[in-house]
Amino acid sequence: MRFPFSAIVGHDDLRMALLLNAVHPGIGGVLVRGEKGTAKSTIVRALAALLPAVDVVPGCRFACDPANPDPACPDAPHTGADQRPARLVELPVGATEDRLVGSLDLERALTEGVRAYQPGLLAAAHRGVLYVDEVNLLHDHLVDLLLDAAAMGRAHVEREGVSVSHAASFLLVGTMNPEEGELRPQLLDRFGLTVHVVSSRDVAIRTEVIRRRLAFEADPSGFAAKWTAADAELAAQIVKARTALPGVALPDSELRRIASVCASFEVDGMRADLVVARTAVAHAAWRGGDAVNADDVEVAVRLALPHRRRRDPFDEPGIDEQQLQDALQNAAEQENEGPDDDPDGPDGPDDGGGELPRNAEQPQGSPGGGDQPPVPPAPAFKARLLQVPGIGEGAPGRRSRATARNGYIVRPSTVEGNGLHLVGTLSAAAPHQSARGRDGAGLVLRGQDLRLAVREGKESNLVLFCVDASGSMAARKRMSAVTGAVLSLLRDAYQRRDKVGVVTFRGNSAEVTLPPTSSVDAAAARLKGLRTGGRTPLADGLLRVRRVLAAERLRDPRRRPLLVLLTDGRATQSAGGRDPMDDAMRAAGMLAADGIPNIVVDCEQGYVKLGLASRLAAVLGGTCLRLAELSADQVTGVVRAARAA
Structure with a gap:
């Protein structure tokens, strides 16, 4: 039993966006952004009850319209007409490619020995709603398939000896929590409308939400019956508006x-x-x-x-x-002006006087205590690809190589893989059919014929930035370059769907400026407000990094980390009167022993260079790059900049 659409309290913009798409599916769908617990999924699922029924061809698995059937439909020719409710099909985040686009019908292939196509969710959603909860977490290769279908209104399947094309026109609705990462730009633009929902701070509204939800949970059928008339009125208005739309x-x-x-x-x-x-x-x-x-x-x-x-x-x-x-x-x-009117108005164009533009940088005073105010970051650039070595098993993403449950099939295997490699299994069994006494259309299979599908894709990583914010880095030009470089790397992390964290060190200690999160825009906001000054507790910064990574290893053991350390290599602060550089090298050795892949970005400037950052990188077992070398324009091709520890 679904919660009635009319019983939703508030969220007027979201209700309107969904209703307008129901009136005119050509708008292109709705993206619902919002924090957890704001009834995003509830209201989307409730929409299905309001959608008008659709006319379909009986027995057609692709919901062809009897008045205008798809001439290329795999179930053609079509006869007859029937009617059924509009469908709301849910695409799970963990769905496989086979489940989305369809695949070879395994049962018929094994029992009848024929190639037959089993439709996927794109076929089921045709002329209905395709709903993706947590759409920002959807695997990239599924996003690509979804984009193609949404753009062309058709799904093309070329796999396992099957070649099929069928209509796939649907209303795309996605929900997401921005705290868990942003949506890939290509998919974001495919949504016609977007609504950001937040929970109301009005006590009366929150009270009514609780009252209705508890009433629904106590008696779902009785509660829904009270709202039947209101839902029916909305459904009738959708039909009326659809009819009036062409006029x-x-x-x-x-x-x-x-x-x-x-x-x-x-x-x-x-x-x-x-x-x-x-x-x-x-x-x-x-x-x-x-x-x-x-x-x-x-x-x-x-x-x-x-x-x-x-x-x-x-x-x-x-x-x-x-x-x-x-x-x-x-x-x-402009509509009221004539063609000869001065667009700048009677006073002429703005001469730059008066107030500063809204986005202009305001002058800032210097805080006390020796701290320097935040420095505006240098212009961003396209960052080179920094990868973790080897093949991981982490969360789907676009950075490092990884085995994947839902990735592209690389090869069949008898010892490893995820799911059945159908073609490999059939190929292994085919030469033995005569010896096994095959009689009829079905194949005779043995255990030794089974092949698993080895899949490979890309994973996202935990990219932990450790930034030296001490006085030795406080020169405006240098800190501007450093923050600009980090923001460029964060932009790259956003595109590759990484989890990111920021540790800074200055003065007497290090601090976790941003705990590891999938919201890289939060990291960007923290870095833009970064203050500098004081001594350089490099050892404390490295030890804080080690503790953060140890905690994340327990929380998410499959996600591999990549440490990006931005420093000039100097250390001027240590506990107990010990030599600061000795402590820093000892802490670097502990990180190296943990096997943490890392990049040391040498921020040292000036004519006389001590080369301390490169010495630190050697102890860490990582790669040392200069700031300029982080730009993809400085590198030919894709570079693996992280080496095994």
């Missing part, structure tokens, strides 16, 4: 308004303009209007642009309210 006019004035607003937000490509236009038309149909107006456009912009205005992975999502109102006002003024 809704989109005036040229509103088209120009849409184009002007999208241009002012500098969104990439034209998909945003098209999505806003479709959403505005759907909203006009939903409210019963016969033409799109300015209010429809504003609603559409609020839902379609927040995830498209992010120019950088670390930009905050959402739309600045003042920027939105300015864009709408400018669009209205």
